[in-house]
Amino acid sequence: MSKFPNNIFGIIQEDLVAIEKELYSIIQSPVDLVNDISVHLVQAGGKRLRPALYLLCARGGTPNQAELLPMAVAIELIHMATLVHDDVIDNAATRRGRPTANARWGNHSSVLTGDYLFAKAFSAVTLGTEKNRLKILTDVICTMCEGEIVQLKESFNPDQDEADYRLRVAQKTADFIAASCELGALSGQMDEHDVAQIREYGYAIGMAFQITDDILDFTASAEQLGKPVGNDLRQGIVTLPVLYALKNSPYRDELRGIVVKQAMSDNDVKRGLEIVHATEAVEYSYGQVNSYLQHARNVLPLALNSTVRESLLAVADFVGLRKY
Amino acid sequence: MSKFPNNIFGIIQEDLVAIEKELYSIIQSPVDLVNDISVHLVQAGGKRLRPALYLLCARGGTPNQAELLPMAVAIELIHMATLVHDDVIDNAATRRGRPTANARWGNHSSVLTGDYLFAKAFSAVTLGTEKNRLKILTDVICTMCEGEIVQLKESFNPDQDEADYRLRVAQKTADFIAASCELGALSGQMDEHDVAQIREYGYAIGMAFQITDDILDFTASAEQLGKPVGNDLRQGIVTLPVLYALKNSPYRDELRGIVVKQAMSDNDVKRGLEIVHATEAVEYSYGQVNSYLQHARNVLPLALNSTVRESLLAVADFVGLRKY
Structure with missing residues (x-):
C-alpha cells in the first residue's frame, strides 16, 4: 500500500515518529515469540491512517497533550490486532508484500498475538483516558467483529x-x-x-x-x-x-x-x-x-x-x- | 466438568442467577450468527468459578453493590473468549460434552466471536469500574496470551x-x-x-x-x-x-x-x-x-x-x- 505523501501529515510528523517508537515499546514481552510476532507486525507498517486522523482531529481543537500518544497507539494496536486475525481468517499468505504472521508462525500463535495486541491496546489507555472514550473503543471493536462475521x-x-x-x-x-x-x-x-x-x-x-x-x-x-x-x-x-x-x-x-x-x-x-x-x-x-x-x-x-x-x-x- | 456443590456458593446464589441472566443480555447482537454462537457458549456453561470467586471475595468485605454484577460478567466473558480461542487453537471438537463453536461454525467465526466477547467484557465494565481495576483485567489477558503462546x-x-x-x-x-x-x-x-x-x-x-x-x-x-x-x-x-x-x-x-x-x-x-x-x-x-x-x-x-x-x-x- 502506498504511504500518504509526507506533507499531508506535516503538522503531526513528530507525533507519528513518537507513535512508532511507542508501538515498539508497548508490545515488549518477556516471551520471545510474542515479541518476534509483534515486532513483525509493527514493521509491516502501513499508513497509520487511523492514529494520524485521530491526531489531526485532536490538533484541530485544544488537546491535552498527555493523552494523545497513548490513544493514538491504542488505535493502531487495535487495527493491528484486527489485521492479524483477518489474515488468519482469510488464510492470507502476504500482506503489504511481506509474509503474514500466520504464514510465518501459524494460525495459533497469530490468534493469540491478536488477543495480546487487543489487551495491550486497552492497557495503553485505561489509566489516562475518560471512560466514555474507552467505551467508544470497546463498542467499535464489537461492531467490527459483527461486520466481519456478516x-x-x-x-x-x-x-x-x-x-x-x-x-x-x-x-x-x-x-x-x-x-x-x-x-x-x-x-x-x-x-x-x-x-x-x-x-x-x-x-x-x-x-x-x-x-x-x-x-x-x-x-x-x-x-x-x-x-x-x-x-x-x-x-x-x-x-x-x-x-x-x-x-x-x-x-x-x-x-x-x-x-x-x-x-x-x-x-x-x-x-x-x-x-x-x-x-x-x-x-x-x-x-x-x-x-x-x-x-x-x-x-x-x-x-x-x-x-x-x-x-x-x-x-x-x-x-x-x-x-x- | 462437575459443577460445584450448591452449598459452597449458597451465599452468592442469587448473584449467580443474575450473572446467567446478564450474560444472555449483554451478548445480544443484531447479527444472528453472533447471537447463535454466543448463546451456544453461554449455554455450554461451566462452573462459573472465576465470577463466583470474585463475588465471594467481594462479599468478604463491604462491596459497593452496583459494581459487582458488571465485573462478574466481564470476568466470565473474558474466560469464555479465551476458551473459544483455545478450542480453535487446539482444534477441539467437544468441550464439556458438547460440540465446540469451531466444530459447529468453523474457526473463522469462532475467532471473531472470541474477539467480540473480549470487547463486550470491557464494554460491561468500562463506565462503572475504577481504572486500576480495568488495568488488572487488561494486564491479565496479556499474561494469559503469553502463557498460551509459550x-x-x-x-x-x-x-x-x-x-x-x-x-x-x-x-x-x-x-x-x-x-x-x-x-x-x-x-x-x-x-x-x-x-x-x-x-x-x-x-x-x-x-x-x-x-x-x-x-x-x-x-x-x-x-x-x-x-x-x-x-x-x-x-x-x-x-x-x-x-x-x-x-x-x-x-x-x-x-x-x-x-x-x-x-x-x-x-x-x-x-x-x-x-x-x-x-x-x-x-x-x-x-x-x-x-x-x-x-x-x-x-x-x-x-x-x-x-x-x-x-x-x-x-x-x-x-x-x-x-x-
Missing part, C-alpha cells in the same frame, strides 16, 4: 444488494475510522456539534477508503497490492464492483455461477475479473467513492483551524487518488 | 522442567483466578494487606485447579471429561504427570520418543498413558495440588467474615476432591 456469512452469496454492502463496509471499516476521528475531536475538546461533524467526516472517509480497496482488488497489480489480484472475489466477498456487474453485465449469469463457487480456479477468478471489467463497475464504484469524499469535505466544521482543515481535505483528496 | 512453542518438547511448567500454569490459569479474587477483594474495599492475601489465595487455587485438570487428562474417562482422554498428551503439552514420568519411569526413553511425535497415533497415546500410570506421577502431582490448596487455606485473611471464609475453604476442598 462478511463471512454472506460470502459466496450473489443475492445481496448495495444496502447490505454499505452496512458491511460501515461495520468493518468506516465505523472505526469514524471513531478514531471522534476520539480526536473529543481529545481536542471540541463542542458536541463539531464532534459529530468530525465523526461524520471520518465515517465518509472510511466508506470511501474501503470502497477504493474493493475497487483496487480488480484494478491494481499484485505488486502494487502486496497480495494477489482478485483476492476478495476468490474468497467470495461480494464487493461493489461485483454487485454492479451482477446487475448490469450481459454475462451476469456466468458471473453468478463463479461467485457461488466455494473453490474458484485461477481461470474462474480471471474470467470473473474480465466480466467485471467489461462493465462500468469500476467507474460506478469510483463515483460512489467521490460522493463520500465530497460529503467528507462538506461536513468539516468551519471553526477548524486552517492547517488542520487543509490536512483533512488533503486526506480526502489522497483517498480518491490512490491507485494502489 | 505452551504452543514448548509443545512436543520433553526438555522442560517443573519450573517451566509452573510458570506456564501460572500464566495460563492461576494469574487470572488470582486477579478475579483480587478484584473481589478490591470491590469489597479490603485493606492492602488483605487484598494481597486474597490474591495469593486465588493464585494457589488456580495452580491447584490447573494441575488437577492436567492430572484428569490421565485419570478421568472421556465421558467425565467431555473431551477425549490423553488430549493434552496428544497435543504435545508436557504436563506435570508427564514431566514426572520423563524423569522417573524405566520407560522414560520410550515416553520421550512419544512426546516428540507431532502426529501421535491412538496407540502412541495409549502407550504414553500406560507409562505415566505405571509411575507415581499421579500421586506426586496430587501431592503438589494438596500443597497449593494447603497454602490457599493458610493465606486467607483472619478478618474475613466467617460465612465467606467457610465458602472459600470449601472451594479449596472441592478443587482437591474433584475427580472429573
Whole structure:
C-alpha cells in the first residue's frame, strides 16, 4: 500500500515518529515469540491512517497533550490486532508484500498475538483516558467483529444488494475510522456539534477508503497490492464492483455461477475479473467513492483551524487518488 | 466438568442467577450468527468459578453493590473468549460434552466471536469500574496470551522442567483466578494487606485447579471429561504427570520418543498413558495440588467474615476432591 505523501501529515510528523517508537515499546514481552510476532507486525507498517486522523482531529481543537500518544497507539494496536486475525481468517499468505504472521508462525500463535495486541491496546489507555472514550473503543471493536462475521456469512452469496454492502463496509471499516476521528475531536475538546461533524467526516472517509480497496482488488497489480489480484472475489466477498456487474453485465449469469463457487480456479477468478471489467463497475464504484469524499469535505466544521482543515481535505483528496 | 456443590456458593446464589441472566443480555447482537454462537457458549456453561470467586471475595468485605454484577460478567466473558480461542487453537471438537463453536461454525467465526466477547467484557465494565481495576483485567489477558503462546512453542518438547511448567500454569490459569479474587477483594474495599492475601489465595487455587485438570487428562474417562482422554498428551503439552514420568519411569526413553511425535497415533497415546500410570506421577502431582490448596487455606485473611471464609475453604476442598 502506498504511504500518504509526507506533507499531508506535516503538522503531526513528530507525533507519528513518537507513535512508532511507542508501538515498539508497548508490545515488549518477556516471551520471545510474542515479541518476534509483534515486532513483525509493527514493521509491516502501513499508513497509520487511523492514529494520524485521530491526531489531526485532536490538533484541530485544544488537546491535552498527555493523552494523545497513548490513544493514538491504542488505535493502531487495535487495527493491528484486527489485521492479524483477518489474515488468519482469510488464510492470507502476504500482506503489504511481506509474509503474514500466520504464514510465518501459524494460525495459533497469530490468534493469540491478536488477543495480546487487543489487551495491550486497552492497557495503553485505561489509566489516562475518560471512560466514555474507552467505551467508544470497546463498542467499535464489537461492531467490527459483527461486520466481519456478516462478511463471512454472506460470502459466496450473489443475492445481496448495495444496502447490505454499505452496512458491511460501515461495520468493518468506516465505523472505526469514524471513531478514531471522534476520539480526536473529543481529545481536542471540541463542542458536541463539531464532534459529530468530525465523526461524520471520518465515517465518509472510511466508506470511501474501503470502497477504493474493493475497487483496487480488480484494478491494481499484485505488486502494487502486496497480495494477489482478485483476492476478495476468490474468497467470495461480494464487493461493489461485483454487485454492479451482477446487475448490469450481459454475462451476469456466468458471473453468478463463479461467485457461488466455494473453490474458484485461477481461470474462474480471471474470467470473473474480465466480466467485471467489461462493465462500468469500476467507474460506478469510483463515483460512489467521490460522493463520500465530497460529503467528507462538506461536513468539516468551519471553526477548524486552517492547517488542520487543509490536512483533512488533503486526506480526502489522497483517498480518491490512490491507485494502489 | 462437575459443577460445584450448591452449598459452597449458597451465599452468592442469587448473584449467580443474575450473572446467567446478564450474560444472555449483554451478548445480544443484531447479527444472528453472533447471537447463535454466543448463546451456544453461554449455554455450554461451566462452573462459573472465576465470577463466583470474585463475588465471594467481594462479599468478604463491604462491596459497593452496583459494581459487582458488571465485573462478574466481564470476568466470565473474558474466560469464555479465551476458551473459544483455545478450542480453535487446539482444534477441539467437544468441550464439556458438547460440540465446540469451531466444530459447529468453523474457526473463522469462532475467532471473531472470541474477539467480540473480549470487547463486550470491557464494554460491561468500562463506565462503572475504577481504572486500576480495568488495568488488572487488561494486564491479565496479556499474561494469559503469553502463557498460551509459550505452551504452543514448548509443545512436543520433553526438555522442560517443573519450573517451566509452573510458570506456564501460572500464566495460563492461576494469574487470572488470582486477579478475579483480587478484584473481589478490591470491590469489597479490603485493606492492602488483605487484598494481597486474597490474591495469593486465588493464585494457589488456580495452580491447584490447573494441575488437577492436567492430572484428569490421565485419570478421568472421556465421558467425565467431555473431551477425549490423553488430549493434552496428544497435543504435545508436557504436563506435570508427564514431566514426572520423563524423569522417573524405566520407560522414560520410550515416553520421550512419544512426546516428540507431532502426529501421535491412538496407540502412541495409549502407550504414553500406560507409562505415566505405571509411575507415581499421579500421586506426586496430587501431592503438589494438596500443597497449593494447603497454602490457599493458610493465606486467607483472619478478618474475613466467617460465612465467606467457610465458602472459600470449601472451594479449596472441592478443587482437591474433584475427580472429573
